[in-house]
Amino acid sequence: MQFDQILQYVLSGFSTGAIYALIGIGFSIIYNATGIINFAQGEFVMLGGLLTLSCLQIFNLPLWAAIPCAVSASTVVGILFERLAIRPLRQPTPINLVIITIGGSILIRGLAMLVWGKDTHSIPAFSGDAPIAIGGATILPQHLWILAITLIIILANKLYFYHTISGKAMRACAYNRRAAGLVGIDVRRMVLFSFIISSAMGAVAGIIVAPLTMTAYDVGVMLGLKGFCAAIIGGMSSGISTVIGGLILGVLESLGAGLISSGYKDAIAFIILLLILFIRPQGLFGKADSERV
Amino acid sequence: MNFACMSFVIMAITVLFSATSFAAAPIKIGALFAVTGPAAFLGEPERNTAKMVVDEINKAGGVKGRKLELVVYDTTGDATKAVQLATKLIKDDKVVAIIGPSTTGETMAVIPVAEKEQVPLISCSAGSKITDPVKKWVFKTAQNDALAVGRIYEHLQKTKQTSVSILTVSDGFGASGREQLKSQAAKYGITIVSDDTYGPKDTDMTAQLTKIRGSHSHAIICWGTNPGPALVAKNVRQLGIKTPLFMSHGVSSKKFIELAGEAAEGVKLPSGKVLVCDLLPKTESQKKSLVSFVKDYQNHYKAEGDHFGGHAWDAVMLLKNAIEHGGDKPSSIRDQLERTTNFCGIGGTFTYSAQDHAGLRKDAFVLVEIKNKDWVIVK
Amino acid sequence: MRRDLLFFSGFSLLVMLAPQLFKGGYLMNVLVFVGINTMLAIALNLLLGYAGQISLGHAGFFGLGAYLSGILTTTANLNPWLAMPLAAIIVGCLAGTIGFPILKLKGHYLAMATLGLGIIIYIVFNETIELTGGPSGLSGIPNLKLAGISFDSDVKNYYLIWGMALAVMLFSINLANSRVGRALRAVHDSEVAAQVLGVNARLLKVQIFALSAVISSLAGSLYAHTMTFISPTSFGFNFSIELLTMVVIGGLGSIYGSFLGAALLTLLPEFLRGANDYDIIIYGGLLVVMVMFMPGGMVRGIPAAFRKVVRRKEVRDHA
Numbered sequence: 001m002q003f004d005q006i007l008q009y010v011l012s013g014f015s016t017g018a019i020y021a022l023i024g025i026g027f028s029i030i031y032n033a034t035g036i037i038n039f040a041q042g043e044f045v046m047l048g049g050l051l052t053l054s055c056l057q058i059f060n061l062p063l064w065a066a067i068p069c070a071v072s073a074s075t076v077v078g079i080l081f082e083r084l085a086i087r088p089l090r091q092p093t094p095i096n097l098v099i100i101t102i103g104g105s106i107l108i109r110g111l112a113m114l115v116w117g118k119d120t121h122s123i124p125a126f127s128g129d130a131p132i133a134i135g136g137a138t139i140l141p142q143h144l145w146i147l148a149i150t151l152i153i154i155l156a157n158k159l160y161f162y163h164t165i166s167g168k169a170m171r172a173c174a175y176n177r178r179a180a181g182l183v184g185i186d187v188r189r190m191v192l193f194s195f196i197i198s199s200a201m202g203a204v205a206g207i208i209v210a211p212l213t214m215t216a217y218d219v220g221v222m223l224g225l226k227g228f229c230a231a232i233i234g235g236m237s238s239g240i241s242t243v244i245g246g247l248i249l250g251v252l253e254s255l256g257a258g259l260i261s262s263g264y265k266d267a268i269a270f271i272i273l274l275l276i277l278f279i280r281p282q283g284l285f286g287k288a289d290s291e292r293v
Numbered sequence: 294m295n296f297a298c299m300s301f302v303i304m305a306i307t308v309l310f311s312a313t314s315f316a317a318a319p320i321k322i323g324a325l326f327a328v329t330g331p332a333a334f335l336g337e338p339e340r341n342t343a344k345m346v347v348d349e350i351n352k353a354g355g356v357k358g359r360k361l362e363l364v365v366y367d368t369t370g371d372a373t374k375a376v377q378l379a380t381k382l383i384k385d386d387k388v389v390a391i392i393g394p395s396t397t398g399e400t401m402a403v404i405p406v407a408e409k410e411q412v413p414l415i416s417c418s419a420g421s422k423i424t425d426p427v428k429k430w431v432f433k434t435a436q437n438d439a440l441a442v443g444r445i446y447e448h449l450q451k452t453k454q455t456s457v458s459i460l461t462v463s464d465g466f467g468a469s470g471r472e473q474l475k476s477q478a479a480k481y482g483i484t485i486v487s488d489d490t491y492g493p494k495d496t497d498m499t500a501q502l503t504k505i506r507g508s509h510s511h512a513i514i515c516w517g518t519n520p521g522p523a524l525v526a527k528n529v530r531q532l533g534i535k536t537p538l539f540m541s542h543g544v545s546s547k548k549f550i551e552l553a554g555e556a557a558e559g560v561k562l563p564s565g566k567v568l569v570c571d572l573l574p575k576t577e578s579q580k581k582s583l584v585s586f587v588k589d590y591q592n593h594y595k596a597e598g599d600h601f602g603g604h605a606w607d608a609v610m611l612l613k614n615a616i617e618h619g620g621d622k623p624s625s626i627r628d629q630l631e632r633t634t635n636f637c638g639i640g641g642t643f644t645y646s647a648q649d650h651a652g653l654r655k656d657a658f659v660l661v662e663i664k665n666k667d668w669v670i671v672k
Numbered sequence: 673m674r675r676d677l678l679f680f681s682g683f684s685l686l687v688m689l690a691p692q693l694f695k696g697g698y699l700m701n702v703l704v705f706v707g708i709n710t711m712l713a714i715a716l717n718l719l720l721g722y723a724g725q726i727s728l729g730h731a732g733f734f735g736l737g738a739y740l741s742g743i744l745t746t747t748a749n750l751n752p753w754l755a756m757p758l759a760a761i762i763v764g765c766l767a768g769t770i771g772f773p774i775l776k777l778k779g780h781y782l783a784m785a786t787l788g789l790g791i792i793i794y795i796v797f798n799e800t801i802e803l804t805g806g807p808s809g810l811s812g813i814p815n816l817k818l819a820g821i822s823f824d825s826d827v828k829n830y831y832l833i834w835g836m837a838l839a840v841m842l843f844s845i846n847l848a849n850s851r852v853g854r855a856l857r858a859v860h861d862s863e864v865a866a867q868v869l870g871v872n873a874r875l876l877k878v879q880i881f882a883l884s885a886v887i888s889s890l891a892g893s894l895y896a897h898t899m900t901f902i903s904p905t906s907f908g909f910n911f912s913i914e915l916l917t918m919v920v921i922g923g924l925g926s927i928y929g930s931f932l933g934a935a936l937l938t939l940l941p942e943f944l945r946g947a948n949d950y951d952i953i954i955y956g957g958l959l960v961v962m963v964m965f966m967p968g969g970m971v972r973g974i975p976a977a978f979r980k981v982v983r984r985k986e987v988r989d990h991a
Contacts, residue, residue: 005503008532012499019496037780085960091967095726099920102913103959110952118333120520122552129555131531140531212527213496214520214552218331222494225787225909232784257500262489263463265500267795270788277785278773329952366945372809372903374941377705380826381698398809402901405811409824420808463798465903468807490799 004136009258010251011134015143015212017250018150021243022205023227025157026198028238031231032174033194036097040081040105042224044199047074047108048206049215050116053123063126071203077108078199082192105220112217125211146208153201154243161238166193233273233284241285249273319355319362320621322347322612323382325393325403326417326605330370331464331493334519334548335395338602339417340365342586343392345593346609356616368394375399379406379414389621392608393417395601398465404431413627415611417604419542420469424650432630432650434607436565436640436657441542442473444563444658445514446481448671454511454537458487460501460525462517470516470541486510491521499528506534518543523552530556537561542658546599550666561671563658565600567639569668579637582606586639603639610638676845683841683928687834691827700826704898706938707833708891711840713918713930715887718844720916721925722853723880724860725775726783728912729790733885735797735907736763737892739804742813742902747803752816756893760886767885771878790912797904809903816897829898836894840887844927856880857925921962923969932970 023045030038051073055066085104089096126145131138160167172180173190181187205223206215213219230249234242249269256268276284324343327336347363355361364386368375375394382388383406390413394400397420404423407414407430416423416433419441423433449457459474461467467490478485487508489501502525505513513536515525522544529538538560540549545564550557566573570583586606590598614636615629633652636643641657660671694700716730740759744750750758774785797804804810816823816832823832847853855876858866863873896902914937922933940958944951966973 002507005507008503009500012497012503016497031780037783085964088964089967090964093967095720095920095924096963096967099917100960100963102917103956103963106956107953107960108956110950110956113329113952114950118329118337119548120523120552122523122554129527129531131533133533138532209496214523216520219494219496223496229784229788232780236780254497254500257489257491258504261799262491262501262504263799264795266492267792267799270792274774274785274788274792277777277781281777281781371905372901373705373899373906376899376901377698377701380701384701385698398807398903398905401809401811402899402903405900422808463807465807465809468801 002136005258007135008137009254011137011139011143013251013254014247015139015146015250016253017230017247018146018243019205019209019223019246020226020230020249021246022150022153022201023223024230024234024242024246025154025238026201026205027228027231028234028236028242029170029198029201030194031236032238033170034086034097034173034191035094035177036086036101037094037228038195038198039098039101039224039228040108041198041202041227042220042222043105043108043112044074044078044202044220045206045209045223045227046112046215046217046220047077048203049123049210049219050112050121050206050217051203052207052210053116053121053215056123063124067207070207071200074203074206075196075200078195079192081108081199082195086191086195087188105224109217109220116217118217120214120216122214123207123210126208129211140212142208142211146212149204149208150243153204154240157238160197166190170194229270229273233276235285237285245284317359319360320616321362321364321386321388322609323379323386323388323391324363324365324605325368325375325378325382325391325395325399326365327370327395327399328365328367330368332370332396335417335601336367336370338599339393339395339605340367341594342590342598342602343605343609345589346606349589350609350613356613359621361613364388368399370396370399372399372402376402376406379403380410383410383412388412389616389623390415390612390626392605392612396465397423397469400431400433404428407431412623413630415608415630417601417608420465421473421651422469427648427650430627432611432645432652434604434611434638434640434643434652436542436653437651438470438473438541439477440653440655440658441563442470442477443655444660445539445561446477446483448561448660449483449512450481455482456484456486456510457512457514458489458505458508458510458536459485460489460491460498460505460513460515462493462521463490464493466518466541466543467516470543474514474516491517491525493517493521495521496524497528498525499532502528502532502534506532506536510536512537512539514539514541516541516543519546519548520552523549523557526553526556526560542600545661546601547597550663557663557666559663561660561662564661564668565603565640565657566659567598567600567603569659569661569670572668572670578635578642579639582637582639600639607636607638607640607643611636611643676849680842680845684838687838688831691830700830702938702942704826704829704833706935707830707837708895708898709915709918709934709938710837710931711891711894712888712915713922713934714840714844714927715884715891716915717919717922717924717927717930718847718856718880718887719884720919721923721929722848722856722860723877725877725881726786726916727881727884728783728787728909728916729793730786730884730888730915731907731909731911732790732793733763733767733888734892734895734911735793735902735904736766737889738896738902738907739797739810739892740889741893741896742810743803745814745897746810746812752814752893752897753818756890756897759893760889763889764882764886768878768882771881772874775874775877775881787909787912790909794904794908797907804904807904809901811901813896813900813902815900816894823898833894833898836890840890841927841931848925848927852876917959921959921966921969923971923973926969926971929969929971932974936970 026041051070055061055069125142127141169185170190230246233245252269257265326340347361351360366378397418400416400418414431419435421437421439461471540562587598615626619625619629633645641653643652645652661668662671737759741755744755855871859873866873918933918937923929
């Protein structure tokens with residue numbers, strides 16, 4: 001086993017892992033603000049990619065203009081979703097919320113299928129696709145974009161959650177929603193905010209991967225699932241631990257495929273995850289807290 | 294209800310009855326295609342083509358003066374649904390024959406139903422085991438994987454590339470291809486030095502390809518359907534692998550070139566002749582069918598007809614011929630289908646017999662290479 | 673208790689008479705699948721609705737039952753009636769073993785772990801080609817035979833599967849009304865409180881998990897023997913989610929609710945078939961609307977809606 005092979009596995013793992021992380025953070029933000037596991041998160045990833053495609057092809061926008069358009073359009077879908085499906089819910093038990101987000105994701109996927117058809121589409125890379133060599137391994141310029149944008153988003157998140165009033169209010173909701181309401185925080189607005197942020201983030205993730213992975217109406221399912229896993233490994237945090245969770249998942253998959261068996265690579269990743277959970281039932285980074293009765 | 298209304302209803306009923314007594318009842322044909330779901334890239338062109346061909350036949354006066362009626366159901370690529378819908382076609386719609394399903398898995402699931410209810414089934418999927426061993430009521434129009442593998446191996450043998458790496462998708466199509474790739478290798482003096490798979494929804498295959506790069510094989514064969522192989526082609530380019538890359542007939546459509554872009558250049562693959570019908574010599578017996586299919590499809594759907602649609606074209610035309618020769622009873626359709634000889638379709642020239650319900654020879658495939666975003670026949 | 677029994681007898685009678693109404697045909701075939709899905713929904717409901725433990729991997733147990741039955745009868749040439757309990761025992765033991773570490777987890781960690789378990793099982797079906805036939809599936813599974821009758825038609829299968837489904841229902845109703853059922857509900861509400869009252873919550877959760885897996889496995893075996901062909905796609909993550917939806921839409925913690933949910937989600941695609949590509953949108957939209965307007969599931973929502981209509985009518989009559 002040569003060093004450059006291992007390096008390639010790790011680099012490949014990082015680039016897929018970064019995407020899982022971005023999607024995972026979207027899951028965490030909504031979960032923390034609302035207690036909802038939003039199974040429609042993957043659909044925003046799909047929307048980001050496909051809307052960019054439409055902006056490029058139908059409206060003939062340049063890429064730098066197409067991306068913000070696509071992100072804002074996806075965000076509008078996110079707002080509509082919160083307003084029409086989540087807010088009017090009469091009995092928002094966690095399980096009802098899960099089912100309603102599943103229903104919502106099926107609905108969005110179906111609409112996307114009607115609008116964009118069932119074909120896979122490709123989007124041009126941001127800055128060419130001439131491979132870059134790093135010590136025997138190669139990556140594409142797009143991988144650098146992915147890593148850079150992920151980093152920027154995480155930093156922006158950090159700033160927002162720790163240095164702005166509404167970010168702090170949102171964290172308050174995450175700790176205790178009733179208490180947050182009591183001190184005058186508009187919890188429902190925070191819920192809406194969380195949907196806006198995470199749908200925008202999902203869309204960004206969808207846009208930056210589309211040149212590498214291509215996009216279609218049904219890409220959201222698998223990416224959403226992986227992002228969900230990343231979020232859980234990271235203990236549903238909206239910060240660095242979810243990023244680590246995503247990277248761990250990506251690298252495990254890549255190493256599993258390269259060193260053990262490509263057919264079982266997802267299984268290998270999940271077995272390791274299960275073992276981690278068995279040893280640390282409170283998550284990789286969580287502190288064991290005493291249970292409230 | 295007033296008098297005017299009543300008389301209108303009576304009139305309508307009379308008209309209806311007289312209409313049915315003039316023209317004979319239409320002949321019902323069932324079709325099961327995976328129009329949505331992961332195999333939609335097969336099911337959609339198949340459904341479009343089948344509808345188009347049936348329309349054309351009816352416009353030209355039908356079969357022996359009777360119209361054909363096509364009942365299409367969407368299986369979504371799910372074997373359970375395919376079985377349910379096959380039962381529905383037979384029991385509720387009372388069809389005389391069934392076209393489809395689109396995938397090998399679904400076809401294998403539907404076969405017991407067709408055999409038990411004694412209704413001819415013309416599958417549009419490629420798996421060799423559909424007609425091997427021969428089942429009394431089951432035929433197929435899609436070219437066997439075995440033929441496609443044979444085409445590639447023949448070329449490799451000729452160019453003395455004797456060690457290959459295979460990378461197959463882990464679904465029915467890939468599994469069937471992998472089986473054929475492994476079982477035929479020895480016959481052509483080829484050794485498989487690395488055997489890997491990827492998931493149908495995977496977004497990055499660099500890990501598998503890094504491993505393949507380390508195996509130093511003469512050629513890489515990737516077996517899958519869009520978009521996976523396009524990603525493989527892109528990843529091969531990213532890793533700077535110079536080994537020749539072969540694909541399966543599963544990506545023989547313009548879509549692949551569009552998705553893989555630059556990375557598609559130089560990729561070779563076996564394909565049905567529909568893809569290169571303009572390049573074929575005039576002496577080619579299939580040429581007439583091919584050109585008319587491509588033109589029709591362009592007119593109807595403003596899109597390029599591909600060879601998946603061709604499977605449905607062949608199935609409907611084979612059925613039409615069988616009904617013309619022997620009437621519309623399922624058993625006579627079956628018998629006539631088995632007597633089909635030298636039918637020039639889209640997938641190839643079909644000759645069915647009691648021992649062969651697949652009906653095609655190796656010449657059903659040509660090996661093509663992608664050059665300047667277009668197809669070139671490899672001599 | 674007596675009222676329960678009376679209601680159940682009425683329900684069974686209705687189920688057994690249904691074939692007379694539909695006179696064979698395609699609908700019988702769909703109703704067979706309603707039966708199988710009812711069993712699965714009940715199995716999941718015991719876990720989710722009564723014990724309050726989520727599982728996103730139940731399609732895995734369903735698939736294990738189907739594959740074990742399929743493999744034992746085709747490659748090992750075992751009698752299907754022997755293969756079925758054997759498969760159930762194996763699946764039960766497996767679920768029992770894995771249950772101890774998995775059920776230590778809570779909330780979304782449990783969801784994640786069961787989801788992972790389901791995916792691992794699915795991958796094993798796909799990859800162990802020598803055993804399962806891989807993605808191309810396993811064919812040639814024999815039909816069940818009883819006293820010279822082969823269960824090879826929809827009507828015969830209907831009676832077979834609904835016989836089983838009714839047995840599962842009766843068993844579950846009794847279980848829910850027993851000491852165990854009350855202990856389960858106690859665990860659902862508060863595990864610590866249940867422990868204090870002397871319920872061995874941990875063991876109980878594992879037991880109900882194993883029981884749920886065994887019922888799913890039985891449903892899987894029946895599925896394999898009626899379809900005679902199985903392939904991994906029927907047992908993926910999507911089906912786990914569909915089962916979850918059946919349970920919730922039907923009504924958590926209600927056996928008849930599980931039947932309603934299974935019936936709705938199995939029959940719905942049949943009615944939507946005419947809508948072509950729009951069916952997926954209608955399906956998704958309906959799920960959202962159902963949860964919005966019947967948050968307690970159909971088993972509570974329909975009577976409530978009915979009462980509302982009656983009350984409104986009364987008001988109008990008085991006016």
